[in-house]
Amino acid sequence: MKIICIGKNYADHAKELNSAVPEEPVFFLKPDTAVLPKQSAFFYPDFTNNLHHEIEIVLKIGKNGKHIDPKFALTYVTEIGLGIDFTARDLQEKAKQKGLPWEIAKAFDNAAVVGNTFIPIASTGAIPELNFRLDINGNTVQNGKASDMVFPVETLISYVSKFITLKKGDLLFTGTPAGVGPVKIGDRLQGYLMDKKLIDFKIN
Ligand code: MG
Numbered sequence: 001m002k003i004i005c006i007g008k009n010y011a012d013h014a015k016e017l018n019s020a021v022p023e024e025p026v027f028f029l030k031p032d033t034a035v036l037p038k039q040s041a042f043f044y045p046d047f048t049n050n051l052h053h054e055i056e057i058v059l060k061i062g063k064n065g066k067h068i069d070p071k072f073a074l075t076y077v078t079e080i081g082l083g084i085d086f087t088a089r090d091l092q093e094k095a096k097q098k099g100l101p102w103e104i105a106k107a108f109d110n111a112a113v114v115g116n117t118f119i120p121i122a123s124t125g126a127i128p129e130l131n132f133r134l135d136i137n138g139n140t141v142q143n144g145k146a147s148d149m150v151f152p153v154e155t156l157i158s159y160v161s162k163f164i165t166l167k168k169g170d171l172l173f174t175g176t177p178a179g180v181g182p183v184k185i186g187d188r189l190q191g192y193l194m195d196k197k198l199i200d201f202k203i204n
Contacts, residue, residue, distance in 0.1 A: 034109065035110075047091070059077045070158040
């Protein structure tokens with residue numbers, strides 16, 4: 001499986017990074033080794049001093065598809081969950097300044113923490129109605145509404161599938177709202193989709 005991540009899909013987040021809202025979806029990949037294995041502890045990586053959380057709605061792809069028409073896009077999604085697109089912001093800034101790819105900042109081992117629980121799309125209600133949040137040590141740091149996405153999920157699926165075949169089991173991270181920031185050892189991260197806790201782990 002692969003992980004496809006959308007960048008700058010919420011205007012308020014693009015703004016906090018001093019970036020323009022993109023005219024077309026922007027995406028990048030994380031390898032399957034980026035998924036934190038179930039029941040494994042998360043350890044703060046030693047190559048960064050500025051590890052940022054990015055809470056995102058994650059779509060699980062249920063069948064293979066290429067050149068997917070937006071009007072059929074949701075038939076390719078089986079489940080919805082939450083994930084954290086961990087970002088070594090210091091390494092990313094360095095790469096961006098040099099115009100280099102930013103894989104070392106985004107694709108490293110355990111850089112995709114995905115909740116153990118996914119909800120069947122049939123029971124989540126319409127995606128634009130979904131809201132989600134990340135709490136750190138009990139304080140809400142990010143709060144998102146899917147209706148604020150710059151590009152709706154149908155557009156994302158259609159756009160990505162023009163370039164890359166989607167396969168059953170792939171994960172699509174749909175972008176993070178404003179409020180990204182650093183985590184530190186000892187923090188407890190809890191992610192909620194419509195008040196259902198889907199993510200709960202500590203930084204070791
Ligand atoms: Mg992200």
